[in-house]
Amino acid sequence: MNKVYPDAAAALDGLLRDGMLICAGGFGLCGIPERLIDGIVASGVTGLTVASNNAGIDGVGLGKLLRSRQISKMISSYVGENKEFERQYLSGELEVEFCPQGTLAERCRAGGAGIPGFYTKTGVGTLVAEGKEVKEFDGETYVLERGIRADLSIIKGWKADEAGNLLFRKTARNFNQPMATASSMTVAEVEEIVPVGALDPDGIHVPGIYVKRLILGAPYDKQVEFRTVRARENASAAAGSEV
Secondary structure, eight states: OEEOOOOOOHHHHHHHHTEEEEEOOHHHHHHHHOOHHHHHHHHTSSSSEOOOSSBBTTTTTTTHHHHOOOEEEEESOOTOHHHHHHHHHTTTEOOOOOEOOOHHHHHHHHTTTTOEEEEEEETSSGGGTTTTTTEEEEEEEEEEEEEOBSSSEEEEEEEEEEEOOEEEEEGTTTHHHHHHHHHEEEEEEEEEETTTSOGGGGSBOOGGGGGEEEEEESSOOOOOOSOOOOOOOOHHHHHHHHO
């Protein structure tokens, strides 16, 4: 079975439809499936529900799908860096389901493990718990959270073999790993594809059984979400340091 496709449009062909639920890996701009997001933008599908830690920034990552009004609902833990997200939410154009970060990761992991729900203390007594079942265990109150099982998962990896076995690089693993298992149709983009057998089996982060389609997304422009620089020394101090 050939899992390697020439580009995002080919890898997404036949998978997209209006109103579907998509799990999208990434954290800020780290480990986001840029090429696949662009492919979804180009497809024109609308009414999407997207589960993702956040929605990128204005015009970057999932921010592109917000700008094109293709997302109708976000399931996210953090939305603070996207002004368009904020504007659509406050104007009632976008439905938002806020979910604590660890809970969101566990909801995706649970969905991939066939677990329909689990109890957690996170969010008890807050707006997060409104309308949800609560239960006591050993004198402590817990809230029931549902596992997430998406129609499609889009993730970004560092390296993969042709069978779809994936490696992530450092913090770019983030939400990509649990979301890779949270649907029966996972499409991955990676920076490098190697022959089967080239990767150490003990080092695989996501087995190829979970990855149905794969594209080479490189080269990438490494964007910086927040650029923080140190103030330049004044001219006299700089001159003195050279003496």
